[in-house]
Amino acid sequence: MQIDRKTRFLTREEAIYFGLLAAVIFLILPLALDSFRLNLFGKYLTYAFVAIGLVLCWGAGGILSLGQGVFFGLGGYAMAMFLKLEASTPEATAIQSTPGIPDFMDWNQITALPWWWEPFNSLAFSLIAVVIVPVAFAFIIGVAMFRRRVGGVYFAIITQAIAAILTILIIGQQGFTGGVNGITDLRTLKGWDIRTDEAKEILYFVNAVLLFACLFAAQYVRRSKLGRLLIAMRDQEDRVRFSGYDVASFKIFVFCLGAAFAGIGGAMFTLQVGFMSPTLVGIVPSIEMVIFAAVGGRLSILGAVYGTLLVNWAKTTLSESFPELWLLGLGALFIAVVMFFPNGLAGLWSEQVMPRLRKLFAGRGAGARPPAAPVPANSASAPDSPAAKAAAE
């Protein structure tokens, strides 16, 4: 058994992979890309936060949330509200009928700042809200659902409905939220102009550092006892429960952690792209975020980052030149990833590429390590699991 190896924070192999990703994000991309493209990749990396959270929730825990866009949006809106208030000084908005409030409120005949906007005048409060609001929201959903042992497809459908509700609410309450355009025209962060090329480069690196912080946090969870319990719960939930563990608490924790990651990603999105809108909250973006994780490999946090970069890069390239092909390609990707390579890029790497590389350097590797674990059954009915695994292979 390799329990000993598994409890180490990083195996030597994983350390190499982390190093490679760090080299890609901190060296290769900034050196190879111009400022505009780098900002674009910075935007993609904000989705990677969500994908990492999904690897923990879905890949490890078997909880598929189709509402991660909600948390991404809550984090993003918390940041955007602060930036918008900073941009809406009485001097800058002197032409409005009520100076000093965000422009979209003025357009909607609102004459005073709503009370729940007030705290967002403070940067400290906003930064805390970026994490706390999504986590609190996830906690409420998690407690309500997991305590009652709702899981699997029901959980997926209900989180999707929540994403739909929040989108309708944001679009409907135009005066308070900016409506379908979202919160736009964000300029400075404490007087520092976030729209210049330099600022965007700095934000890219801030984003990258935060991403690695989240990666390490996720790695820590996976290596801890909690991580192994999550996998045990995914495969045989009842056995874990009968062993005396409080299954719901673990699920709530990992769901909240995923929400926190998503919130941070959303805030970094707002900072780098300069707006936040309901198009990043709803059903479609939420389910697209799942495909980022699935393409990268639902069991691999590093794979999720590569998957996010790859899918988004393909999306930008394809929709620039062949807009009608993109949806077909994305649809085919959903089907292919489920039918033919359920472990994603990470699975292809560890099942196909690595064994061949090992063979190439035979003699040094001293035998093959077992390939990656088979795809999770994701099956609500526990007794089916072994058969499901067989079917999945």
Place this chain on the structure above:
Amino acid sequence: MFAGYSAGELTAIFAMQGFAGLILFSVFVLMALGLAIIFGQMGVINMAHGEFMILGAYVTYLVSNTFATHLPDLFSIYFFVAMALAFLASGALGMLVEWGLIRHLYRRPLDTLLATWGLSLILQQIYRSVFGAREVGVTVPNWMMGSLPLTDMIEVPINGLFVMALAVGISVAIYALMFRSRWGRQVRAINQNRVMAGAVGINTERTDRLTFGIGCGIAGVAGSAFTMIGSTGPTSGQLYIVDTFLVVVFGGAGSILGTIASAFTISQAQSVLEFFLSGSMAKVITLLVVVGILMLRPQGLFALKLRK
């Protein structure tokens, strides 16, 4: 909230909104019945359900155009032909999808969800390439236009009545199929215990395919009925899918009566609220209440007692 309305006006408002709610109810029932069969009886999440409906709507559009140019004399009855063709087209596509995609994923419901979402994207793009991105509408036959006045303040549109009649008809047909036919018995047997059903000689694979096909076919008929009350675009199906799933889950998956009851509750709540609040707030509140109730009672309104 009620200030400024007289008692007679309030009655008329409630009656008219109630009737608007009944039309919405029929629409929900039509949408949800196919899904209730696929999700409730087979446990398959079909995210492309909306696209199967839209296929029915586009078939109706094509049939309507064909009748208008080639058989103008029979135009008043084209709708019945269109409905049959919509059922066949969506049903055939459904069986094809079951054979190519779904049957490989029966044990992985979450993966089915993702795969069918991919399918829905592909179908949307195909519709967009074939029929264009703009919404299309059909010409409603004359006898279906206008409205019936009941009192001087209350009147009901005929196309709404037609959709309601259709919803009732299809519900009865499905009830008969599920509980009075050989196929229905097989479906229920497989739902209760797949291995035993196979052991007593039911061809489970064929029944699955047929069930999926019938569910999709009903979606096609629903789409066909929608052309009577609204226009159709490539992404129309996606708008319905969340509502439809909530209706089915709220009703209790597997229970057809529950599906109808939940469609009734949701549609009535939404349409009455819509009059007093904005449309979006009415929808938000209705959905929130539904999600809230589902959190308290995850098994839905009518739960079938089944061994897992």
